[in-house]
Amino acid sequence: MVRPSLALRSGLWALGRCPQPTAPSPQRFLRVAALLSSWVVLPVNVWAASGSGVRLWLPEAVTTTAPDIDRIFYLILWITGAIFVLVQATLLAFLVRYRRRPGRRAAYTHGNNLVEIIWTVIPTLILIFLAIQSQRVWATVRGTPPPVDLHVEVVAEQFAWNIRYAGADGLFETADDLTTINQLHVPVRQTVLIHLKSKDVIHSFFVPQFRMKLDAVPGLTGRLWLSATTTGEYEIACAELCGLGHYRMRGYLTIETPEAFHAWLQAQAAEEMVSDTFQSGKGV
Amino acid sequence: MSFWRRYLFSEDHKIIGIQFLFTSLVMLLFGGLLAMLLRWQLGWPGQPLAFMEKLAPAGMPGGVMVPEYYNMLFTMHGSVMIFFAIIPLLVGVFGNYLIPLKIGAPDMAFPRLNMLSYWLVPPAILIVCAGFFVQGGAAASGWTAYAPLSTTLGPGQVCWIVGVIVLGTSSIMGAINYVTTVINCRVPGMSFFRLPLAIWALFITAIIVALATPVLASALILLLLDSTAGTSFFLPAGLVIDGVARATSGGQVLLWQHLFWFYSHPAVYIMILPAMGIASEVLPVFARKPLFGYHSMVYAIMAIAVLGFLVWAHHMFASGMNPTLGTSFMLSTLVIAVPSAIKTFNWLGTLWRGSIRLTTPMLHALAFVSMFVIGGLTGIFAASTPVDLYLHDTYFIVGHLHYVLFGGSLFGIFAGITFWFPKMFGRMLHEPLGKLHWALTLIFFNAVMFPMFILGIAGMPRRLYDYTPYAHLAHTVGLNRLMSVAAFCLGAAQLLFIVNFFWSLFRGRRASENPWQANTLEWAAPSPPPHGNFPAPLTVYHGPYEYSVPGRPDDWLPQHVKV
Numbered sequence: 048m049v050r051p052s053l054a055l056r057s058g059l060w061a062l063g064r065c066p067q068p069t070a071p072s073p074q075r076f077l078r079v080a081a082l083l084s085s086w087v088v089l090p091v092n093v094w095a096a097s098g099s100g101v102r103l104w105l106p107e108a109v110t111t112t113a114p115d116i117d118r119i120f121y122l123i124l125w126i127t128g129a130i131f132v133l134v135q136a137t138l139l140a141f142l143v144r145y146r147r148r149p150g151r152r153a154a155y156t157h158g159n160n161l162v163e164i165i166w167t168v169i170p171t172l173i174l175i176f177l178a179i180q181s182q183r184v185w186a187t188v189r190g191t192p193p194p195v196d197l198h199v200e201v202v203a204e205q206f207a208w209n210i211r212y213a214g215a216d217g218l219f220e221t222a223d224d225l226t227t228i229n230q231l232h233v234p235v236r237q238t239v240l241i242h243l244k245s246k247d248v249i250h251s252f253f254v255p256q257f258r259m260k261l262d263a264v265p266g267l268t269g270r271l272w273l274s275a276t277t278t279g280e281y282e283i284a285c286a287e288l289c290g291l292g293h294y295r296m297r298g299y300l301t302i303e304t305p306e307a308f309h310a311w312l313q314a315q316a317a318e319e320m321v322s323d324t325f326q327s328g329k330g331v
Numbered sequence: 332m333s334f335w336r337r338y339l340f341s342e343d344h345k346i347i348g349i350q351f352l353f354t355s356l357v358m359l360l361f362g363g364l365l366a367m368l369l370r371w372q373l374g375w376p377g378q379p380l381a382f383m384e385k386l387a388p389a390g391m392p393g394g395v396m397v398p399e400y401y402n403m404l405f406t407m408h409g410s411v412m413i414f415f416a417i418i419p420l421l422v423g424v425f426g427n428y429l430i431p432l433k434i435g436a437p438d439m440a441f442p443r444l445n446m447l448s449y450w451l452v453p454p455a456i457l458i459v460c461a462g463f464f465v466q467g468g469a470a471a472s473g474w475t476a477y478a479p480l481s482t483t484l485g486p487g488q489v490c491w492i493v494g495v496i497v498l499g500t501s502s503i504m505g506a507i508n509y510v511t512t513v514i515n516c517r518v519p520g521m522s523f524f525r526l527p528l529a530i531w532a533l534f535i536t537a538i539i540v541a542l543a544t545p546v547l548a549s550a551l552i553l554l555l556l557d558s559t560a561g562t563s564f565f566l567p568a569g570l571v572i573d574g575v576a577r578a579t580s581g582g583q584v585l586l587w588q589h590l591f592w593f594y595s596h597p598a599v600y601i602m603i604l605p606a607m608g609i610a611s612e613v614l615p616v617f618a619r620k621p622l623f624g625y626h627s628m629v630y631a632i633m634a635i636a637v638l639g640f641l642v643w644a645h646h647m648f649a650s651g652m653n654p655t656l657g658t659s660f661m662l663s664t665l666v667i668a669v670p671s672a673i674k675t676f677n678w679l680g681t682l683w684r685g686s687i688r689l690t691t692p693m694l695h696a697l698a699f700v701s702m703f704v705i706g707g708l709t710g711i712f713a714a715s716t717p718v719d720l721y722l723h724d725t726y727f728i729v730g731h732l733h734y735v736l737f738g739g740s741l742f743g744i745f746a747g748i749t750f751w752f753p754k755m756f757g758r759m760l761h762e763p764l765g766k767l768h769w770a771l772t773l774i775f776f777n778a779v780m781f782p783m784f785i786l787g788i789a790g791m792p793r794r795l796y797d798y799t800p801y802a803h804l805a806h807t808v809g810l811n812r813l814m815s816v817a818a819f820c821l822g823a824a825q826l827l828f829i830v831n832f833f834w835s836l837f838r839g840r841r842a843s844e845n846p847w848q849a850n851t852l853e854w855a856a857p858s859p860p861p862h863g864n865f866p867a868p869l870t871v872y873h874g875p876y877e878y879s880v881p882g883r884p885d886d887w888l889p890q891h892v893k894v
Contacts, residue, residue, distance in 0.1 A: 102789070103785055103786075103789050103807070103810070104785070104788055104789060105788055105789070105790075106789070106790055106803055115717070116717045116718060116720070116721060119715055119717055119718050120712070120718050120721070123711055123712050123715060123718065124712075126711075127708040127709070127711055127712070130708060131704065131705065131708055134675065134679070134704050135701060135704070137679055138679060138682070138697070138700065138701055141679065141682040141683055141685075141687075142682070142687060142689070142697070145618070145682060145683065145684060145685045145686065145687050146686075146687050146689075147619075147686045147687055147688050148686070151686060152619075152686060152879050152886060153618060153619040153620040153684060153685045153686040153878065153879040153886070154620065154683075154684035154685070154879070155620070155621065155878075155879050155880055155881055156620075156621065156623070156684070157621050157622075157623070157624075157625060157876075158623045158624035158625065158626075158627065158677070158680065159623075159624075159680075162676075162680070163624055163627045163673070163677075166672070166673060166676045167669060167673055170668065170669050170672045170673075171666075171669050174665040174666065174668060174669065174711075175665075177665060177711070177715060178661060178662055178665050181661060181715040181716055181717055181718070182658055182661070182716075184717040185654065185657060185658065185661070185716045185717045186654070188717055188720065189654040189657065189716075190654060204571075205572070205573075243651075246569075246570070246571050247479065247570055247571060247572045248477075248479045248480040248483070248572070249477055249479070249480065249584065251649060251724060253724070253792065255721070255789075255790030255803060258717075258720065258721040259720055259721070260649050260720055260721070260723060260724070261649060261651055262649050262650045262651055264584050264585060264650060264651060265479060265566075265567055265569070265570055265584050266567025266568070266569070266582070266583065266584055267584070267585075267651060269651035270651075282801055282802055282803070284790075284792050284801060285792075286649075286723070286724040286725075286792045287477070287724060288402065288472070288473045288477070288480065288794045289480060290402075290480060290483075291397075291398040291399045291402060291471075291796075292398065293398075293402070293794065293795070293796070294398060294795040294796040294797050294798070294800075295797070295800065297800060297801065
């Protein structure tokens, strides 16, 4: 609670117009106010932004591995959150408890070896634990994928995603390939392996709902596997600066049932045949 | 001595340090203005900003920003802040000013080399900023200049490459000077373990600079050749850019990233260790208590420096490199959190049972500790490889880096400036104005930067000129706008610092030799010290943090005073 007289004294003191009040209250008030600022300002910001009730947190998780990543995220959030509260509270408590007071001298001590060992070992143990937990998920998402049901090639360029399906023969760069621009469809509950390439500069294939991104590096073919759990329509964002069109390199991802997926593939094939016919002037 | 030799081409480390100070503060302001333009576009996407039409007719026609200009703005904001503000402020100002004074020496080991190392900086700035005036504008590849994009971007990008090479040369010269001076020029009694922590920090930082910067210089030369001479160090076969098939072949795109980050990760430790050193100087003085765990603090600095060379590829977790590398770099990155944690606990230990005076330098040092904790803890999210696959290249990382670079480095710089201003200029800064600047800076800094973590968690990528087309981001305009308003207020609050600095320079209360009643040797010299610093060489009898020694009437005991 801030008494009016304290506020007035703080204001006048801040203007340098009156001698420093005897109690360090204005400094402490400012200090507490300043340090607590983020914890007050943040909820205000979030409330202001989410007035429409829209989510300002992790988007929904739509693959088998996304919840694993979320689990590690929350694990780190709780651990670092607890440490954050502990450290900041200790800092504030010390500033209040050990402020300069007449007749009291500071303690003369250069440290304590036992305490050094304790606060070296405990963080190390926590971090080893996090490393082990993280490694398990890393090995799953970047290790050998499960048996692959569908191969898709995605070639990034300035500023679009070129999608290629292998067609019935299962091989890329053959006559029965199907290509789209910016339209990626995948069947739900099947293992999809994306072969990621780039024509020009580095891009990065990012779907927030997968919790996954992979850079499209010229000269390399990256491999990203996923198994979607929910149908729906999502967006692909480019997550590596690739030039002036980086911000509009948006792709469209549709996760649908295998039947709908195959129907879509056939519809796309038919469209391509029609447009090929028109373009080449040949009959079917 | 003529004006030129005395003030402009001085070989006195103090004058050189002050030259770095003025140059770098101007660049800090410039970098801040670039950021505010960025925040305009983020808060009001596509809206015209009337007065910019005259200043940037190509980049903001009719006052509306075009995407290329946005890309240039964040590139130059990062580059100016890192290369021309933070590094010169921490290494150039405090390294130059403090090292000879705090070890009792009359000057650096190589005064002429020192003068050269400053005088490479203005040309470096001019070369990089020449990019603003060439066709296509200044560099727009991000400060990270990833190939192949950075080889395709025109003369402004080339200016950037050359200017940074020049700046790197300046850094290497300074580093050699600092290391030699600390090893060779300490007065009798100043053993290594009686050195003030700031000197340890600057000494080890200088070693990092000497080892890492040449790698950056080499990488930049290769990039320059790829951009201008048709070589293919970073360019593989088969590239088709702007519809033109390139004749390059044999290059490795990721090689640039390895070389760049091999320097740039140690660079972030170059930007934090001196600030940690400053905090370790300021906290004991205003808690009137010895630094807690001096030896641990020194070993922690060494550990950070060594480990800092072993973590670079954590910037490349999403690049598709071998997963085993992901594991090894995750381990080293998590481990480097330990020495930083040790330092944080020792700072708290320094405050424990102290007699704390909340002066302006102390407030900045405390803000440094508090904000650095947030920056460090958020680094743990990024260190975990699977989590980083989500957070990489999102605003979470932008928040993390600003908490360590502004919350950490810049508050450390403010602590250093407000603490040593009396020594440098012989006058005191206005204390109440300093406190007001501190409070407003802390509040508005958090208001801009903390929401970035939320935006990153919500999946907002960084370096996006316009995020509103994305379904999951369209509703974040309100939050982005609030952050932008906070950024403008943050910028305005710096006027208080500017006013305080210049007013106090001419009208501040005259400072005594030792206004803070501190122990280290610079406080035994006049404010400001004359050329040569000390009339006669001092002898050191004990460590730098003998405060509140029992049985003594004063609560401080300078290093050169025999008990």
